[in-house]
Amino acid sequence: MCKLSEIETLAERNPDIPFEVIVKEDLLRRGMSWSREALAVAAEYKRKAYFIFSFDMVPISGMKQKENINAPEEARLTGGPYHFRPVVVSVRLNPDSPYRVEAGENSLVLKLAGETVSEVELQKTPEYYGKTLSNGRRINEIAPTIEWGYLIYLTAFRLCQYPAAGEGCLYCDINENYRQQKDAGRPYAPVKSVEEIMEALEVIDSADSDSKAYTVTGGSVTGTLEGKSEIDFYIRYPEAIERRWPGRWISKAALQALPKDEVKRLRDAGVQIYHPNFEIWDARLFEACCPGKARQVGRDEWIRRILDAAEVFGPENVIPNFVAGVEMAPPAGFESVDAAIASTAEGLEFFMSRGISPRFTTWCPEPLSVLGKERRGAPLEYYIRLLRVYRDTRAKYKLPAPRGYGETGLGRAVFSVSSFMDII
Numbered sequence: 551m552c553k554l555s556e557i558e559t560l561a562e563r564n565p566d567i568p569f570e571v572i573v574k575e576d577l578l579r580r581g582m583s584w585s586r587e588a589l590a591v592a593a594e595y596k597r598k599a600y601f602i603f604s605f606d607m608v609p610i611s612g613m614k615q616k617e618n619i620n621a622p623e624e625a626r627l628t629g630g631p632y633h634f635r636p637v638v639v640s641v642r643l644n645p646d647s648p649y650r651v652e653a654g655e656n657s658l659v660l661k662l663a664g665e666t667v668s669e670v671e672l673q674k675t676p677e678y679y680g681k682t683l684s685n686g687r688r689i690n691e692i693a694p695t696i697e698w699g700y701l702i703y704l705t706a707f708r709l710c711q712y713p714a715a716g717e718g719c720l721y722c723d724i725n726e727n728y729r730q731q732k733d734a735g736r737p738y739a740p741v742k743s744v745e746e747i748m749e750a751l752e753v754i755d756s757a758d759s760d761s762k763a764y765t766v767t768g769g770s771v772t773g774t775l776e777g778k779s780e781i782d783f784y785i786r787y788p789e790a791i792e793r794r795w796p797g798r799w800i801s802k803a804a805l806q807a808l809p810k811d812e813v814k815r816l817r818d819a820g821v822q823i824y825h826p827n828f829e830i831w832d833a834r835l836f837e838a839c840c841p842g843k844a845r846q847v848g849r850d851e852w853i854r855r856i857l858d859a860a861e862v863f864g865p866e867n868v869i870p871n872f873v874a875g876v877e878m879a880p881p882a883g884f885e886s887v888d889a890a891i892a893s894t895a896e897g898l899e900f901f902m903s904r905g906i907s908p909r910f911t912t913w914c915p916e917p918l919s920v921l922g923k924e925r926r927g928a929p930l931e932y933y934i935r936l937l938r939v940y941r942d943t944r945a946k947y948k949l950p951a952p953r954g955y956g957e958t959g960l961g962r963a964v965f966s967v968s969s970f971m972d973i974i
């Protein structure tokens with residue numbers, strides 16, 4: 551689907567899903583390219599920090615315009631011939647995408663195969679991004695913000711021990727992204743110390759009023775890291791932050807599904823929202839796509855731990871992520887949209903009927919991951935139907951708006967790697 555008229559036809563057939571959201575999902579699954587002039591404009595705004603994965607559809611070696619250095623973190627689509635209400639979308643680079651941002655007379659413009667879709671706004675670079683810590687590391691490397699400044703993303707460990715053991719999740723490029731960023735000269739270090747993060751937050755606390763939440767996350771620790779288990783390594787961050795600034799930000803942790811006693815420690819440290827990411831509902835595909843998690847924890851135990859966590863945090867504060875669309879990735883994935891939606895709808899029903907609301911990241915077929923080599927995302931129709939079943943299942947169980955994501959609703963939502971907040 552490469553023409554705007556084809557997107558229009560799809561939108562006409564799905565009048566309950568806003569046109570803006572359909573375009574956003576299409577951009578997330580296919581990426582966007584940038585003209586040289588548009589990139590020059592973008593370089594003056596907040597740039598991609600590569601906060602954990604690449605979230606690109608080409609490796610850095612394929613970026614002839616050095617997009618990895620100059621592309622913005624996010625774009626906000628607005629106005630234009632379709633009168634877009636603002637939608638914030640993560641910038642996933644793909645020079646081959648039919649979507650292209652160009653420099654118009656007075657603003658940046660998003661085009662699909664040469665036809666104008668909307669205007670494009672970019673976020674100003676926060677003033678603290680240019681500052682450095684006492685050890686010389688830059689704050690935007692230690693504590694970047696995403697979601698239009700709402701979320702401080704604290705990747706404490708930039709690597710994952712599953713891929714190192716040959717058991718990485720097949721859709722994930724965390725270690726490969728680390729390698730390519732280092733090779734390209736980005737000042738990545740595997741671990742951010744508690745002291746570095748605290749120093750960065752000290753600056754952000756005094757200079758910023760946009761950030762309302764932070765997430766502590768990083769790769770899985772399957773053995774030990776600096777002599778510590780996963781919980782012992784990661785818990786030090788929220789403990790220190792909440793001791794210094796109790797409740798200043800909504801505190802979130804995205805870690806593996808941990809045993810109940812460890813989850814209680816997270817809560818007692820001041821974490822408010824827990825993301826024990828489930829990634830993919832189907833049992834066969836969970837085993838195939840997450841071999842490390844399947845071996846070390848196991849799908850049934852992972853589910854049990856999510857339910858245990860709901861008792862500890864309250865179900866509305868347990869938000870497992872799904873990688874939306876990866877269940878259609880060849881060779882093992884579902885071949886039909888019907889089958890994929892039926893499977894994931896079953897997972898939504900399971901969790902939502904218990905008061906737990908998963909969320910989505912639209913799958914980015916990253917070429918440095920095992921499943922992303924063909925750079926072929928799930929069909930756009932899948933995403934439209936997924937958003938519908940997500941919205942309707944939430945409504946069926948009268949679930950409250952997810953905390954820690956900012957406002958809901960088209961024109962207000964800031965979550966940029968899927969549209970789940972735009973449609974509720």
Ligand code: SF4
Binds near residue numbers: 711719722770
């Ligand atoms: S657990 Fe899987 S998804 Fe998470 S960082 Fe490791 S390989 Fe990637």
